[in-house]
Amino acid sequence: MTSETELRDPELARPETERETETDFDEDDRLRPDFVRAVLDAVEAGDFEEARARVESLHPADIADLIELTPAEDRAALASAIADRIDGDVLAEMNDWVRDALVDALEPRQIADIAAELDTDDAVAIIEDLDADDQREVLRALDPDDRAAIEEALSYPEESAGRLMQRELIAVPEHWTVGDVLDYLRADDQLTTDFWEVFVVDPSHRPVGTCELSWILRTPRVVSVTDVMKREQTLIPVDMDQEEVALRFQKYALISAAVVDGGGRLVGMITVDDIVHIISQEAGEDALLLSGAGDGDINEPIRDSYKARVRWLIANLVTASIPATIVYLFEGTIAQMAVLAALMPIVAGVGGNAGTQTLAVTVRALATNQLTQSNTIRAIRREIAIALLNGLSVAAAVGIAIAAAGSALPDLGGGTLPLVIAAAMLTNILIAGLAGVLVPVTLERFGQDPAVASSVFVTMVTDSMGFLAFLGLATVSGLVG
Template structure:
């Protein structure tokens, strides 16, 4: 067991399973964490009751033992009005570590509720990129008030970052890095690193710059430690390096790190001067954020955040439902055109949803592959035709396979002729789905629109409409239904 002092209310804090006998107890943070990092319901209730009773001292005593990440989780569990009162009761515990762990919506809400001086104090404790994320979504008046409270050096750094477009390297880069001239020796560099007072707490490599502050090479710390002190830095530095423009979109930054296996990279301004660095931990956040964002956009769910205000969640979702309603009407019109045939043969009404459903799934599969390929820069103007032909062949093979199965089953249950009709319609619709799954996202990308946003709506419209039209049209043309 840990010999750390335990708080009397530790048993209330987190749902923690007992340690197994004969096994060292390696539970984290004074046994306050379980495998799901879940705050106990009883503890949350105790905090809420103390807050409702106005006993701020009890609230503080309950929350004080928590890890900053757990304090952030606790704040997110409360309603907005309760959050403000809870934050006021634990002001001393609202550190930069807590703020950095908060959900974006909750963090913005909390920052708007706090006075400018308090937000400025939190921002000064954060690295520049984290401080930028803290205030970038606030109103301009709030931003100006907070910036006015900052030290001049921090204010200039944040203002410079805010001048770059959102979701670019300039917004996300760290301005804490080590840069030295190339004419010094390895020994000079080691002495500088040991004596330097304004160096970053953590860094992986040293950037070598020329007189104009342009990066000309890099040196990893492992090289520096293994090289004799008398060797000039210019003789051991790596001259080939990947430079990231400050205006480059964050998705492109992530792709560069993935493609070239980078751990860190220099960020340069439009004049080629070194202004910051991107590190792999930043890129991990970007990848997770972009992946989740694309998945939600494909479903039309907006940002999909459970802390998103109801009005914003409603507006982001309803417009795609309205668009979907419009596209669904197209399929309904096609069905209405063949109303007489459907009345004569009820089997058509039974079978036509199958054709549309299989086509929709086939289109979704192809669309998902295409959107991912576009996001990863694997699908470009150069290979679009090849990818289109590939997906068409895959769709044809899938269509024929499904057509044989559904044709045989329909022929056995209804008539062989109807089985042939649905088999032919299935091939046509699945092939159409394969083409639409590629062409629709590519078209959106060429129009400089995010292909993940609306592709699913239009692909579904195409597959549903073509499925109904092919099946009902072939049924009429073949004489199955007159």
């Protein structure tokens, strides 16, 4: 049976073995290094005809991959050699940093021609990052209808449904019959061809329902669309954040959804292919934000990567001074029993890992709306229970290990040290579990991205409390002094 994807893309419909042979893919569907090298060698030798012949059968996404795999200093030459294959579809599939560099090298008229070929959302993705002067020149070079649609999209906030949506959709009045819809679709060759459902609107252009294409094709012509349409639908506000849009698609298993303005009027639609990209992008973004690595893109300029990472390293330097101060306050304790200096990183390190585990779970739960105000207390209780079980297990293990070592090495402090380090370990893991929930939840409540700075604060808490618990218990227990 031929799938919907194969129908849209004849390249994918061909046998896999033939496709890999012709386009030099490896077993993981990636361009082989020798294929990339052969294309670049042809470009370097000035044999542009050979280079074009090699990429002729490539899918636009694979041409984008080829350009991304090419060293930055060779991309301009490659783009010039295969210019006839670099169209809007290729740019839409390309890494943002690589695409921006290529677009910067094009004339405004060329960018306008490419943008005119694309859906509005893809055209906006290319134009929105241009300098203000270049952006105005490109917009002036567009047809009035395309220019108006893109200018409207650019008026919405970044990463909102308004930027993500496409204006090309099918909307019909509610008084039409199925026959009217079919005649309309067949008569107007300017209509979009990429859609899964028809939106039904009232005289004010507010969506009142949707009709799937399968319903329209299987229903007699005389039946009114209001008799076959689905009235329940998920409407996306035009200013909704793209992450929330993705969650709605995931929650309600949507293929496409109508986007409405403040007055409830239909202004666009969002399709699942855009959402797949958003889900991947947001997931990667959160992981990178937790580490303070900025965009984390290997194509990002070194200067931008440096600026994104160094500020968090400096912030970490500041927060690291707090546990260092605690250690300094117990200088006398450490001086009397040097083995404490060797053991205290174990307490802080295990606590830090426990905090990171809880933090990762909490940030994900917040991002997917699993954790809300209504179940925050329950989530905190759950993580404390897990931390208690983990703490007891790890505390028992480390206590037994130190006790066993102490029987052979009396300098380890006899029977008191195992109890001290076990109690400190339990205390720090409990605190780590609490901090792993409370820090991201607090940031989220104050309107901040919980993935941005949570790891820095959780690490500070686990290091500080680990040192304080261990050295403090060692002091008050009579282990030293």
